[in-house]
Amino acid sequence: MLYTLLCYNKEDVVWSWSKEEDDAVMNRLNVVHEKLVKEGKLGPALRLLPTTTATTLRAPDMVIDGPFAETKEQLLGFYVIDVADLDAALAVARELSAANPTSVYEIRPIALYVPEARENAPKDRVKAY
Amino acid sequence: MIHDPAWIDSTLTAARPQAVSALLRYFRDMDTAEEAYQEACLRALRNWPRNGPPRDPVAWLILVGRNAALDRTRRQSRDVALPPDDVISDLNDAEAPLVDRLDESHYRDDVLRLLFICCHPELPATQQIALALRIVSGLSVPQIARAFLVSDAAMEQRITRAKARIAKADVPFETPDAVERNERLAAVGTMIYLLFNEGYTAGNEPARASLCDEAIRLARLLLRLFPVEPEIMGLTALMLLQQSRLPARFDHAGDAILLEDQDRSLWNRKLINEGLALLDKAMRHNQPGPYQVQAAIAATHARAASFAETDWAAIDALYAALERMQPSPVVTLNRAVAIAKLHGPEAGLGMIAPLEKALSSYFHYFGARGAFLLQLGRTAEARADFDRAISLAGTPAQAAHIRQHLDRLIQDAK
Known part of the structure; x- marks a missing residue:
């Protein structure tokens, strides 16, 4: 089974960490990452930029600054896209929104992207389930 | 935990x-x-x-x-x-x-009021910053004293006096209207950028350089509370992009390394990405302002893989936009550097010639003019300008920066 683990914390605290504090946490996490890589368990991993960098698309023509802040909806999925800038990311989100109009898309830039580490990661994993 | x-x-x-x-x-x-x-x-x-x-x-x-x-x-x-x-x-x-x-809306005006109280117009800029560091950031008096290179007692006295003054200031506690809120935001933005510059110009001294982190922290806080203000996005982006160069700005001896000589692989990509993302957000609003333009200039440098690949035409256009928004000889001086890259040092020299009177005590003016003269092979005049720049330098880092030009002159002469 593929799982995603979503990490939550207080961002004003985390983004106030000194470089040393941040490095210390990342080093501890890296020990776990390396173990998971050896065990062939780790897919892509990423760290997001703070919510201040987020933009939310509520409908194809409704763009709001800031993160998705409602509590009525739940996180149901996410995409990682590789585009030039926010406008290009919004264009992709508009296409998705047109295809799936009731969904809201929060566009959040990625601070750190660790690519797929499993050597023989099946390309057709979705079909397997 | x-x-x-x-x-x-x-x-x-x-x-x-x-x-x-x-x-x-x-x-x-x-x-x-x-x-x-x-x-x-x-x-x-x-x-x-x-x-x-x-x-x-x-x-x-x-x-x-x-x-x-x-x-x-x-x-x-x-x-x-x-x-x-x-x-x-x-x-x-x-x-x-x-x-x-x-709720957030409560915090929003509370935090803005607290920051705004520190920006009392009767307080000199350094006292505004010291007060914000004490009251808002919670730094201890000795920490602030170290950052401003004064004794604890002197800083204690300065903060006590500043506090006494703001106690009489009487900033209203009612929720501000839109106009009042914008005025407060602008004043607070200026204070935060002053705080950042206090740390940035200090060079690589840790106690002072930490002021940059503090300024960024306050800007991020302001941005969370006021998420739709393009100039606050621009200000935050500007500081992040400038701060991203910190690991490359000084050599092992602590001397400043010029932008053109910095090892760009040392630049902090995380801060750059955050800055670029915020600038993207700001520009979507189509309400350009001085912080956004300055952030766009810093972004142009951040995007260039090497100094040689800098998009000087973009930088020229951005400084031209800044000149229209905030006409100032300093902005024109900066634009002349881009003009010189595009059209040669002669063009740069021509552009800054009328500024000499206005900038006669400005360190960067003589540094830049010296560099143009040097490129034109007018070494004696260049040397005179570099000497003048050193005599006007406000910090050891600035003086060291010019001394590098002089060292090159001496090396070339050999």
Whole structure:
């Protein structure tokens, strides 16, 4: 089974960490990452930029600054896209929104992207389930 | 994790601006608000390791701080004490009514007011910054004194005087209207950028360089509270992009390395990406302002893989836009550097010639003119300008920067 683990914390605290504090946490996490890589368990991993960098698309023509802040909806999925800038990311989100109009898309830039580490990661994993 | 004093420490640091500003609204007196927060922190240090962290540390600190201050006055009037803070917890729903839930909009004007109080126009810029560091950021007087290279006693006196002055300032506690709010935001933005520059120009001295981090922290806070202001996005982006170069700005001896000579692989990509993302957001609003334009200039440098690949035409156009928004000889001087890259040093020299009178005591003017003259092979004049620049340098880092030009001159002469 593929799982995603979503990490939550207080961002004003985390983004106030000194470089040393941040490095210390990342080093501890890296020990776990390396173990998971050896065990062939780790897919892509990423760290997001703070919510201040987020933009939310509520409908194809409704763009709001800031993160998705409602509590009525739940996180149901996410995409990682590789585009030039926010406008290009919004264009992709508009296409998705047109295809799936009731969904809201929060566009959040990625601070750190660790690519797929499993050597023989099946390309057709979705079909397997 | 909660037993880790570093975790509690960074939580208290992050909570301070919101908590102190809410306590200030409640007590309408700076000293009482600060003492109440201090007391709340002491109780947090005692209680959190024992009882676990509250879900909302800011609300906990405000409530406990408020009770502590009220308790003191009640004791003085022999009234009944409030419940001990041991029982205050937002982890248990039965106690939820105890916790005064504050929404973002409340925090927003509270924090803005607290920052704005520090920007009192009668206070000189350095005192505004010192006050903000003491009251909003919670730095100790010795920490601030180190950052400003003065004695603890001198800084203590400066802050006491500044506090006395703002106590009389009488900033209204009503929710500000849109115009008033924009004015406060602009003043606070200026103060935050001053704070950043205080650290940035200081060079690589850790106590002062940390002021940059503090400025960025305050800007991120402001951005969370005012998420749709393009100039606040621009200001934050500008500082992030400038700060991203920190690991490359100084050599092992602590001397400044010019932008053109910096090892760009050392630039902090995380800060660059955050800055670029914020600039993208700001530009979507189509309300350009000076911070956004300056951030766009910094972004142009950040995007160039090497100095040689810098898009000088873009930089020229951006400085031209900045000249229209904020006409100033300093902006024209910066534009001339881009013009010289595009059209040669002669063009740059022509552009800055009319500025000599206005910038006769400006370090960068003689540094830039010296560099143009040097490129034109007019070495004697260049040397004279570099000497003049060194005599006008405000910091050892600035002087070292020019000395590099001189060293090159001497090397080339050999």
